[in-house]
Structure formats: structure tokens, C-alpha cells
Amino acid sequence: MFHLWEKFINNEELNTSIVREPIYESWVRCKICRIDPFSITGPKLSPGDLNLLLRDNAGLLQVATPMMEDLYQFIKGSRFVIILADREGYILKTLANSAIKGYLTRCNVIPGAYFSERYMGTNAIGTALYIDTPIQVRGEEHYLKIFHSWTGSAAPIHSPEGDIIGCLCIAGPADETHIHNLGMIVSTVNSIEKQFLIKNTIKELQELNSGLLDTLALVLDLKDNYTANHSFNVMNYSNQLAEKLNLSPEQKKELRYAALLHDIGKIGIPDSILNKPSRLTDSEYEFIKQHPVTGAKLLKKARFSPAIIAAVRHHHEYFDGRGYPDQITYKDIPLYARIITIADSFDAMTTYRVYRPPMTKEEAKEEIWLCRRKQFDPELAEIFLTCV
Numbered sequence: 001m002f003h004l005w006e007k008f009i010n011n012e013e014l015n016t017s018i019v020r021e022p023i024y025e026s027w028v029r030c031k032i033c034r035i036d037p038f039s040i041t042g043p044k045l046s047p048g049d050l051n052l053l054l055r056d057n058a059g060l061l062q063v064a065t066p067m068m069e070d071l072y073q074f075i076k077g078s079r080f081v082i083i084l085a086d087r088e089g090y091i092l093k094t095l096a097n098s099a100i101k102g103y104l105t106r107c108n109v110i111p112g113a114y115f116s117e118r119y120m121g122t123n124a125i126g127t128a129l130y131i132d133t134p135i136q137v138r139g140e141e142h143y144l145k146i147f148h149s150w151t152g153s154a155a156p157i158h159s160p161e162g163d164i165i166g167c168l169c170i171a172g173p174a175d176e177t178h179i180h181n182l183g184m185i186v187s188t189v190n191s192i193e194k195q196f197l198i199k200n201t202i203k204e205l206q207e208l209n210s211g212l213l214d215t216l217a218l219v220l221d222l223k224d225n226y227t228a229n230h231s232f233n234v235m236n237y238s239n240q241l242a243e244k245l246n247l248s249p250e251q252k253k254e255l256r257y258a259a260l261l262h263d264i265g266k267i268g269i270p271d272s273i274l275n276k277p278s279r280l281t282d283s284e285y286e287f288i289k290q291h292p293v294t295g296a297k298l299l300k301k302a303r304f305s306p307a308i309i310a311a312v313r314h315h316h317e318y319f320d321g322r323g324y325p326d327q328i329t330y331k332d333i334p335l336y337a338r339i340i341t342i343a344d345s346f347d348a349m350t351t352y353r354v355y356r357p358p359m360t361k362e363e364a365k366e367e368i369w370l371c372r373r374k375q376f377d378p379e380l381a382e383i384f385l386t387c388v
């Protein structure tokens, strides 16, 4: 093979049928780009630019890294290196035995190095990206002489939409490489692409789910004449308190769902009771008091998390135990329920009701302050008053 490469480099007559077609075409591109086969001409990113590149490719790194580590277990201790590059051919990450790190640095196989065919000539990463097909580039098929002792096997990685988002490569000594290396890479890239597809599907389902929850809350707010936007207001106030409490993203998500759906049990209350302008009878009031229990049952059927179900069931409990439905007290009342009850009361007080005008924010804050310890968790009430 070496003499074929040499003839090509020296512009001598060459039997092109002996050189594999994608390799020959790549050599031609290299010649057009005037690549010097005897030096490494590819640019290298500065540490700052490399950090930006890693940040831009955080999603790819997150999905690909565990799979690269699995693959690395098979080559641990050998002279092979696994390389992840971005869609342009910039190296993002390498996994290799520390004994060959010095050699890799001399060959420029380090994060931030640019392995585009345009600068590094025919090579597995650059050529796979250019032809958008997995390829093994063996020994002297490399355009740069420094890589003649190497064989690289690389496959481009595609997004679920079909765009190239990166490239995975395994490279090592040419005399130790097998065609199976390319199979290993293709199979790992397939797993990475499937993982992206799963992530996308989960995101779409979450968006759909979130849209359905919004619709459910809207239906409820429409049913109750006096409480347009109440569910969304309670969610927003709860969210403000959650921010101050530094809840985790997962906790914040659960709290948002619970706050949005806290009154969902009212869906079973007849309009004649729910929207009655005059005073409710005792039995009507007892009926309304069932809504946290009904809501919790509905959410249990819909398989919401136990924390969300508990928050909905207990959002009318009082801190001193005089609430409903279970008359539990203090910290026995779940945190989400203690938050929602403050947000719920504040929104109810500051919005219009047929039987009274809305309170000003200051009046409602005064009321929350007076009812801390009795109705509300005093610590949460104090924090809430700093954020509204």
C-alpha cells in the first residue's frame, strides 16, 4: 500500500482500482486542498474555546460517555484509543491507557484537535464525517504519513432528525486492528442514537403530559365561576416559595403538578353547590370538604407520585390540626401541602369573590401573618411574605 500512497503523493501514474474508492476519492480531495502529507497542519482550540465546545456538546457527551466507557473495558491496557469528535471533527474526549497518552499528544490526538479531512487528510473521523458513512482507514491509506502505523474505525452519530451531531472512533496500531473494530463502533453508535431517540420521546411525552395537565386545570377554573386562573396562580405562588426554599428540580416539578391540580376534586361537585351565591348549608359544605379526598383518588388512578397525591389530599389541613380531611398537624402535613395552602389562601384573598371585594396584597399579607402557627406553617409563611 505504501508504494501506492507514495506514487499518489508524487503525482505518478497509479492503478486506481487497487485503492479502495472512498480512500482514493479522499486522497484526491486532500490533494485539491494542498494538504502537506508530511506534517500535522490541523488547528487546535485554545483551552477557552475547548470549554465552549464541550459546553455546546454537553448533550452528546452525556449520552456518549457511558457507552464509550463500556467500550473502553474491552480495550483497557491495549494501545487503542476511543475518540469522540463533534460534528465538525473537533476531538471532544479520548479514552486511552495512560501509557500511550504521550504518543497521542505527539500525534495531536487530544481534545480540541481538529480532525477534519480538510486539515488532517484522509482519516477515519474526518472521512467518516465527510462521506457520512462508517469507515475503517487502514495504515497507509491515511494521507498524513504520521498516521501510517495507525488504523482508525469511525462512524458518524446522527440525531433523531438525521443530522450529524458527532463521530465515534477507535484507533490503534495498524497491525493489531481487525475489521471487527468497525463493527464495535457502529454498534456503539447505534446505541447512542437510540438513546437520543428515547430522550426525545420522553421529552415529547412530558410536553404532552404537561399540556394535558394545563388543560385539566383550565377546565376546572372554567367550571368554578369565581376562580378563573386560580390553579395557575397557586402554581406560580408555590413556585416562588419553592425557589426561596431551594427545592430540587424534581421537587419543584412535583410541587408544580400538585399546585396546578390541588382542587381537581372539585370537578365532581355540582355547579349548583360550587357556584352558589348564597350561604352553603352544612351538608353542602361537608360535600365541598370532600374535594381533597376526591382529588387524591383521581390522581392515584392517574398514577401520579405519592408525594403529589398526598399534597392534594392535605392542602386544607391547618398547622394546628383544625383543618380537613385528616386533622393532621405541624410537620406531619406534607411540605408541598403546607406550601400550597399558603399560596391557595393568598390567591383566594386577593381575587374577586361574589360575596366580597378582593383584599389588597398588603391586607392579605397581614392575614397570612396573623394566621401563621394556626393555619399556616410559620416558617413557610414568613418566607412567603418576603416573596409576594
Ligand SMILES: [Fe+2]
Binding pocket: 262, 263, 291, 315, 316
Ligand atoms: Fe381546595
